[in-house]
Amino acid sequence: GAVVSQHPSWVICKSGTSVKIECRSLDFQATTMFWYRQFPKQSLMLMATSNEGSKATYEQGVEKDKFLINHASLTLSTLTVTSAHPEDSSFYICSARGEDGVPYEQYFGPGTRLTVT
Amino acid sequence: GENVEQHPSTLSVQEGDSAVIKCTYSDSASNYFPWYKQELGKGPQLIIDIRSNVGEKKDQRIAVTLNKTAKHFSLHITETQPEDSAVYFCAAPQAGTALIFGKGTTLSVSS
Numbered sequence: 001g002a003v004v005s006q007h008p009s010w011v012i013c014k015s016g017t018s019v020k021i022e023c024r025s026l027d028f029q030a031t032t033m034f035w036y037r038q039f040p041k042q043s044l045m046l047m048a049t050s051n052e053g054s055k056a057t058y059e060q061g062v063e064k065d066k067f068l069i070n071h072a073s074l075t076l077s078t079l080t081v082t083s084a085h086p087e088d089s090s091f092y093i094c095s096a097r098g099e100d101g102v103p104y105e106q107y108f109g110p111g112t113r114l115t116v117t
Numbered sequence: 118g119e120n121v122e123q124h125p126s127t128l129s130v131q132e133g134d135s136a137v138i139k140c141t142y143s144d145s146a147s148n149y150f151p152w153y154k155q156e157l158g159k160g161p162q163l164i165i166d167i168r169s170n171v172g173e174k175k176d177q178r179i180a181v182t183l184n185k186t187a188k189h190f191s192l193h194i195t196e197t198q199p200e201d202s203a204v205y206f207c208a209a210p211q212a213g214t215a216l217i218f219g220k221g222t223t224l225s226v227s228s
Contacts, residue, residue, distance in 0.1 A: 106151075
């Protein structure tokens with residue numbers, strides 16, 4: 001149980017275009033989902049926290065107009081990178097916390113590799 | 118907010134040896150401490166976690182110890198195997214919500 005999927009697993013896009021990444025909890029309902037970014041050989045950096053039906057909370061330094069997060073249902077959150085630039089190239093990972101799960105316990109998706117050319 | 122420090126950044130051991138990775142945290146209110154294993158190109162996988170009401174937890178070759186007074190917790194892997202080679206991250210909760218991760222430890226197990 002507690003499986004989180006991401007789609008796509010990798011994507012290449014041209015500078016200036018937008019890319020949408022989906023995060024789904026497959027066998028549980030996730031009231032809260034988190035988005036992380038990971039650069040090569042670095043740790044996971046929290047970008048934002050999204051709660052179903054409400055606006056996402058962004059970490060300091062993360063541009064909310066550039067990284068649009070939507071958590072429209074208890075099983076789906078999306079991250080849209082708008083007007084992507086090469087410096088946005090990174091590994092984006094989502095995680096989900098269950099509706100009635102143990103506090104703080106998070107299940108991670110497999111990640112999405114974004115390359116902006 | 119929470120700050121998590123992790124050491125060492127790299128660790129090389131021979132197969133069969135033990136490996137220990139240590140983390141410290143700053144928020145004394147934190148009460149949940151997970152460890153994740155990440156293989157190249159994949160998302161982190163939870164391998165063990167501990168809550169503040171216990172001092173140690175064990176799962177086969179993996180154990181985690183917690184010292185709340187000193188605000189540090191450690192991952193212990195015994196009888197290491199080549200498939201244990203990966204990056205390991207510790208984490209602690211920030212303000213009761215998201216997890217804040219340490220910088221990671223690259224473990225290399227040579228046969």
